Amino acid sequence: MIKFLLKGLIRDKTRSLFPFLTVTLGVMLTVFLYSYTQGALTQMVDYSAKFATGHVKITTRGYAAEESQKPLDLALVGVSSLIEKLNREYPNMIWCPRIVFGGLLDVPDEKGETRIQSPVAGTAVDLLSKPVEIEILNIKKGLVRGKLPTSSDEILISEQFARRLKVNPGDKVTLITNDAWGGLAIKNFRIAGTLNFGVDALDRQTIFADLKGVQNALALDDAAGEILGFFKDFVYRDIEAKMIAEEFNKKYGKPGDELSPFMRALSQQPGMEEYISYIKDWVGIFIAIFIFAMSIVLWNSGLLGGLRRYSEIGVRLALGEDKGHIYRTLLGESLIIGIFGTVAGTLLGLGVSYYVQVHGINMSQLFKNATIMLPNVIRARITPGSFYVGFIPGLIAPLIGTALSGIGVYKRETSSLIREFAE
Template identity: 50%
Template sequence: MTRTYAENSAQMPLDLALLGVNELSQNLKKDYPDMEWVYRISFGGLLDVPDENGETRAQGPAAGKAIDFFNNPKEVERMNILKSIVEGEIPKKPGEAIISHEFAEKFGVKLGQKVTLFGSTMNGSMLFKTFTVCGTIRFGMTMLDRGAILIDISDAQLALDMEDGSTEILGYFKDEKYDKIRATEVVNTFNPRYSKKDDEFSPQMFRLEQQAGLEEYLAMADNMGGIMITFFIIAMSIVLWNTGLLGGLRRYTEYGVRLALGEEKSHIYKTMIYEAILIGIIGSIVGTILGLGMSYYLQEVGVDFSDLTKNINMMIPPVYRAAIFPQLFYIGFIPGLIAMTLGNALAGFAIYKRKTARLFKELEV
C-alpha cells in the first residue's frame, strides 16, 4: 500500500490507493520468486435494493472487498469463502457479487436479483454500479453481516476508476507458512528500494505483525504460549525429579548390600548417575519421537473445529494445525534428562554422605 494509505487504512481512502500495480507486481515476482502476490481492494458504500419498478425499495451501508475470483482459486480458499456461503455460489462472470446473508434476508434479496452499489470512485466521482447477486455469505462478524459485498477485482477496478490499481498487494509464501524472519528480510530489502519518504504515494511494505495492531496481539499470544510451555516443563521436571528421587530411595537396601560386599561409595554413586543419564536419554528420545510424530500429523492434517465455529467462518480456517520448530528437537530433554538425573543424584547423595556402619544398621544388612 502507499505510505499515506497506510496511515489512513481504517478509512479505506481510494484516492490514496496504489497505481501501476501490474508493473510493481512483475517486479515483486522477479525479486521474490518464492512468494505469491495478489491484489485486494477494500471499499465502502451503500447497497440499493430496487423494487419491481426499479425504484429504491431499501438501502443499507456495505463494506466491500474485491479479490481475484476468476483467476486465483487460492484467494477463495484463503478467505474460506466456499464454506461460508449460505446460498448460491461464488462469482463466475463479470457483474456478479456475493452479499451478506443477513442483509439479503432483511431486505428480501433473492439470488439472481440485482442490487446497485452507490459510492465514490478513486477520482472522487459518483459510483453507480449494478451487480447480480449470485450468492449470500455469513461472516460470523456482526458488522460485516449487517452489510457486505464481495466482487471480483476486475469489476472493482472498472467501477472504481482504478485500472491498474489496488488498495493493497498481499504477499504469501508459496509453502503457505508464515515465517517472520523471511518476512522481515523481504520488508527490509523492499522498502529501501521502492519506498521514498518524500513521495507519499510510493509503496511501503509491512509485515503481518505490523498491520492493524496485530503485533501486540501476536506478541501476547507468543508470550502466553511461552508461559504455558514453561509451566509444563516445570511440572514435568518436578514429576520426573520425584520419580528419580523415589527410585533412588527404594534402592537403599541394594546399596547396603553392595557396600557390604566391598564396593566403594563413589563407584555406587557414579553407576547410579550413569543409569539415570541413560534412562533419561532413552526416555527423552522416545518421548521426542512420539511428540514430533503427533506434531507432524497435526501440522500436515490438523484438527477440524468446524463444528465449534459454525458461526465464525470468514477468514478463520476451521482446521487448526501445529508447527514443528527446531526447539522441539531438544526441549524435551530438559525435564527428561536433567530432572531424572538430579532426582537420582539427590537420592544417592544422602547415602553417599553416611557412614558405612550406620548405613548397615539403617538398612538392616
C-alpha cells in the same frame, strides 16, 4: 555387574515400567503442547497474512498512514505495470492486488424495495484471472453453497452473513458505498455462492468480490488499495521480508510523496509486531511453565525413586560396593529410563501432534467474539523443536532428581542406610 543391574531394572516394575510410563506421558504431553502452540502461532500469523497483511504489503505512503480508514482516495495507481515490475524483480514472490472497502449491503424484496440492509466489510480480489488468490484464501474449500463467481458482477458472501440477511446464491444485492473520489457508488451484484472462512471475524459480515467489478464500481481503474506479496512457499520469514521491503522502498519510495508506493513486512504493519511478539511471548511463557512443571514432576519421580532405594543401597554398601559405583549405577539407570521414556514419549507426542496437524481442534466457540484473525480450527505443527523439546523434562529432570537423591548416599553414614532398610 551391568547385566545383573539390568535384570533388576527390568524385573522391578517400580524402577522401570512406572518411571518409564511417567517419563513417556510427560514427554508426550510436552511434545504435543509444544507442537500445538507452534501450530496456533503459525496459523494466527498465516491467517493474518492471507486475509490482511500479506508477507509484505505495498500501499501508498498516505494509505499506510491512515490504514485503519482504508482511504481509497490514496490507493495505488498503475497497479498492472507495478506488478509486472515486481514479478520481474522478485520472482520468488506472488503479488496480489486487493481493495478493502466498507459500505452497506442492501437486499431488495420481490418488488425491488429494500427488505434489509446491513453494514458490510468487502474485499475485492482477482477471482477471475488469478486462481492463486482462490487458493490463498482457500475459497474452494470454504464454499458452502452455490459456485465461484464467473463474472465481475458476482460476489461471494459469508454463509453466516447470508443466513442473517436471508439471501441465497442467485439473489441480487446492492452495494452502497463511496467511490475513490468521495462520490456515491452503487453497484448491483448477484450472489454466486456462500463461504465459510473458518474465521469468526470474517464470517460475521464479509463479502468477496472480483477486483475488476469493484474497480469499476469505485472508480479505481488499474488501481488497488493494497498489493499483498507472499513468499511462494507461503512460509513467513521476517528478516527476508524486511530486507525486501527495505530494498523496494529504497528503489521506489519517495519520502514526502504520499502517493508513492511503500512496502512493509508483515511484522512492520500496525499492531502486527506487538501481536506476533505477544503471541510468541505468551507461547514461550506457556511452554516454559509447562516444561518446568513437567520437569518438577519427573524430577520428583527421579528423586523419590532414589530415596525409595536407600535401603537397597545400604545392603549393597555392606556387601562391599563403593558409594561412587552405586551413584553411577543410579544415574545410569535413570539415564536408560529417561532415554527410552523420552524416545517413546516423543514418538507418541509426534503421533498425536501429526493427528492434530491433519485434523485440528475446533476452537470456534472460544473465538466467537474475537476481532482478530483467528482460525476456528487450530492445528498442531510439527517443527524441528518438536523432536527435541521433550528431552528437557524427559531426560534431564529425572537425572537431576536421581543425582540429588543419590547425594544422600554420600551424606548418610552407611550404617544408617542399613537401619533404614531394616525399618
